Amino acid sequence: MSEVDYAALIPNNVDLASDERLKRALEAWYPKYINWWRTMGPVGFQDYEVYLRTAVGVDSEGWAKFGYVKMPEYRWGILLAPKEEGRTIAFGQHKGEPVWQDLPGEYRAMLRRLVVIQGDTEPASVEQQRFLGQTAPSLYDMRNVFQVNVEEGRHLWAMVYLLQKYFGRDGREEAEDLLMRTSGDADKPRILGAFNEATPDWLSFFMFTTFTDRDGKMQLESLANSGWDPLARTTRFMLTEEGHHMFVGRTGVERVIQRTCEIMKEHGITDPADKEAVRKFGVIDLATIQRKINFHYSVTLDLFGAEISTNAANSFNAGLKGRFHEPQIDDDHQLENDTYPVAQVVDGKVQIVDTPALSAINARLCDDFIDDCEKVMKRWNRVFQSHELDYSLTLPHRAFHRAVGEFADVYATDKGEIVSETEWNERKDDWLASEADLEYILSLMQPEMTPGKYAKWIAAPRAGINGQPGDFEYVKLAA
Ligand code: BYC
Numbered sequence: 001m002s003e004v005d006y007a008a009l010i011p012n013n014v015d016l017a018s019d020e021r022l023k024r025a026l027e028a029w030y031p032k033y034i035n036w037w038r039t040m041g042p043v044g045f046q047d048y049e050v051y052l053r054t055a056v057g058v059d060s061e062g063w064a065k066f067g068y069v070k071m072p073e074y075r076w077g078i079l080l081a082p083k084e085e086g087r088t089i090a091f092g093q094h095k096g097e098p099v100w101q102d103l104p105g106e107y108r109a110m111l112r113r114l115v116v117i118q119g120d121t122e123p124a125s126v127e128q129q130r131f132l133g134q135t136a137p138s139l140y141d142m143r144n145v146f147q148v149n150v151e152e153g154r155h156l157w158a159m160v161y162l163l164q165k166y167f168g169r170d171g172r173e174e175a176e177d178l179l180m181r182t183s184g185d186a187d188k189p190r191i192l193g194a195f196n197e198a199t200p201d202w203l204s205f206f207m208f209t210t211f212t213d214r215d216g217k218m219q220l221e222s223l224a225n226s227g228w229d230p231l232a233r234t235t236r237f238m239l240t241e242e243g244h245h246m247f248v249g250r251t252g253v254e255r256v257i258q259r260t261c262e263i264m265k266e267h268g269i270t271d272p273a274d275k276e277a278v279r280k281f282g283v284i285d286l287a288t289i290q291r292k293i294n295f296h297y298s299v300t301l302d303l304f305g306a307e308i309s310t311n312a313a314n315s316f317n318a319g320l321k322g323r324f325h326e327p328q329i330d331d332d333h334q335l336e337n338d339t340y341p342v343a344q345v346v347d348g349k350v351q352i353v354d355t356p357a358l359s360a361i362n363a364r365l366c367d368d369f370i371d372d373c374e375k376v377m378k379r380w381n382r383v384f385q386s387h388e389l390d391y392s393l394t395l396p397h398r399a400f401h402r403a404v405g406e407f408a409d410v411y412a413t414d415k416g417e418i419v420s421e422t423e424w425n426e427r428k429d430d431w432l433a434s435e436a437d438l439e440y441i442l443s444l445m446q447p448e449m450t451p452g453k454y455a456k457w458i459a460a461p462r463a464g465i466n467g468q469p470g471d472f473e474y475v476k477l478a479a
Contacts (some may be wrong), residue, residue, distance in 0.1 A: 011056040011077030014161065025164040029175055033156075036179040037072060041126055042149055045133045046071055049476040050146050051465065053244075055079055055154070058237055066466045068476065074150045078161045081236035089227035090326050091333040092319035099229040103166045107318050111228060112167055112174065114321060117191055118219065118235075119159030119178050122152045124195035125208070127183040132205055135445035137455035143465065143474035144248045145205065151241045158234045166230065193403060194299045201441045202458075203256060203284060207296035209249025210376060215303045217242050218324055218369045225326040227319030250376055251461060257380055258459040259283050261387035272391050283457045284441060290393050291433040294414060297373065298401035306405040307342050307363035308355060316361050323361060324368040340364055343398060344406050350399050350416050362405075370398065396431065449477060 010016060016023060038046060049068035056062045058079050069075075087099045103111065126149045136142035156178060163171035181188045184196045194212055199205050220242060223235040260283045263269070269277045272286040279285060305312065315321040316335070323329060331338065338357035343350055355363070373395055381392045397416030399407040411424035414431045433441075448455045452471030464472055 080233035089319040094319040122156040124183045124190035128199040139474040206252030211300040213245040225322040255459040302404040304366040312361035313358040
């Protein structure tokens with residue numbers, strides 16, 4: 001990496017070429033990153049040309065350049081949203097003070113933790129998705145998973161930039177550790193639960209990008225108003241890319257539902273619980289889709305941390321991590337005298353309890369996430385309406401299948417009724433996909449690599465990427 005043209009190799013708006021210390025740190029880290037990408041990133045296809053979007057600048061012209069590129073040669077860049085002159089801290093005890101350009105010493109440990117946790121999720125998701133290229137239902141979908149992967153790689157770079165630029169030697173060590181932990185590893189797992197789950201099939205991938213990437217959106221939105229300006233500007237730019245990941249997820253599930261509805265209509269199948277009737281035609285039955293929603297949604301709710309959290313209160317009070325759309329909220333943005341309604345288990349039932357608002361920051365973000373997910377369900381349910389099928393998918397209750405927070409110690413049904421452990425275990429196959437269901441999904445994962453063709457369990461998308469035609473060769477398989 002010596003004697004390189006940094007602006008060409010690493011698109012950046014942080015004046016990398018003249019920051020010797022940062023350049024040295026990045027030069028030491030870059031070969032380790034590429035080694036990680038080659039060994040832990042997508043399996044196969046590394047030397048094929050993929051039609052990818054690259055961000056080379058932060059303006060409307062620069063942030064989405066499309067073209068063929070081999071993944072290891074992708075131009076991962078360091079891009080921050082433009083600086084807003086005169087921005088002040090929008091919340092917490094420092095409200096109204098100018099935002100910090102340097103690292104505020106008193107909050108060093110808190111910020112380091114937030115950056116490391118955020119950074120850890122990015123390579124984790126690439127690791128979780130590494131085998132998917134091999135079973136892609138089309139070249140369009142294969143390109144999309146690779147696009148998501150390279151952008152998660154770029155989000156890792158974004159956090160590594162903050163660590164190396166502002167946290168000295170500790171930051172450089174943390175940047176290395178981000179490449180050492182591995183999703184699902186028994187000894188050195190990724191930090192947060194959902195990022196150690198497997199993503200073995202494409203329905204799981206679409207659910208993950210619908211729900212778990214949406215947690216990414218919520219968390220990045222709350223960091224995008226941080227009083228520490230470098231974090232705010234970095235995460236604000238990351239959000240532009242996150243939108244496409246959620247699009248891939250939402251439309252992916254929608255296309256699976258559509259295909260199943262088409263088969264049900266065609267063959268006059270009206271009972272959604274009759275798995276075998278639809279499975280005979282090689283599509284995924286609606287009850288299994290609902291069970292996959294139940295799993296991915298509940299595991300993602302855990303990512304918000306405990307509903308009542310001192311960590312979250314401290315980061316809010318310090319002006320480091322706000323709420324969703326913080327500037328638009330109509331209150332004093334300090335919350336010292338406010339309360340917030342939080343669902344808790346009281347007398348064996350889920351009840352709403354008014355709780356000091358400062359300690360309920362995670363609960364509120366979780367509520368905003370749930371609202372956003374409800375909108376997705378509405379869109380999915382429109383597919384049934386358009387096929388005149390009397391069915392709807394729903395989100396399970398927030399207490400269902402939780403391992404973190406208020407409901408971690410209870411057994412709740414998908415409707416939020418608290419039951420005994422024995423009853424829950426007896427009924428769990430009603431709510432979560434069984435081994436046999438998962439095996440069935442896996443059995444469908446046969447690759448379809450002819451341009452313009454789609455595996456039989458998923459409908460074609462409505463439009464191509466960047467306006468490309470239906471038979472466009474998104475990945476050039478003849479290397
Ligand atoms: N699994 O007070 P608590 C994304 C730990 S996704 C395991 O309850 P807090 C993406 C917690 O670390 C967004 N451990 O929670 C999506 C703490 O441990 P320590 C990622 C967990 O701190 C798709 C202890 O429990 N970004 O970008 O208020 C693809 C008590 O913590 C879990 C962020 O999350 C869990 N689920 O909130 C690619 C933003 N939950 O430190 C990318 C940064 C909690 O006491 N992170 N713990 O040993 C945060 O803001 C907060 O750390 C959390 C937790 C929201 C995660």
